[in-house]
Amino acid sequence: MEHAFGPYMKQLREQQGFSINQLAEAAGISNSQISRIENGVRGVPKPITIRKIADALGVPYTDMMKQAGYIETGQAADVQDVPEWATYKDRRDFKRMLEDEDDLMFDGIPLDEEDKKRIKDVLTGLFWEAKQMNKRKKPGESDPRS
Structure with missing residues (x-):
């Protein structure tokens, strides 16, 4: 799913009417990093970067995490998916x-x-x-x- 994240993010950015520079400023990350992600050069960013981008775009974090491959479709960050040691x-x-x-x-x-x-x-x-x-x-x- 890595190959699909960049175009997905670009589509979201364009739908929101953001330029690369505007998104970079709103998310607090570099415009070159946004460009590298969108073009597939950088690959899927870490969850904390996805959080910044999701917040800046005003889109659900969970949706972006699913598209990035961190969360499987149909799976939610819920109580059933906790470490084995956690009671x-x-x-x-x-x-x-x-x-x-x-x-x-x-x-x-x-x-x-x-x-x-x-x-x-x-x-x-x-x-x-x-x-x-x-x-x-x-x-x-x-x-x-x-």
Whole structure:
């Protein structure tokens, strides 16, 4: 599906009436990176880059992640697709921590709703990236990180 992501992104950009430079500025990434993605030179960007592009274009992040191949069609980033080590309590506690009205802090500074959403998005992106990497690993191949 990699070959289809660039033209898909270009079509979205053109539908929204953005030039490459306008999208680059709105997304906070370089115009050369946008061009390389659209022309298939760069390939599929990382989930965090897809998040920036989706936000800038005002399109669903999940749709772009599906087109990029991070999420299989019909699959959603939901509770059923969590790491094997995560128990129901882990999932519940993590969700509660990010959605709780109490102050969640980093380095002594309270995080606002946008910060919490970003944390959730980054962790989701990291999860899908790790899942894709595990799919590419051949059976019986050892993990190079261990």
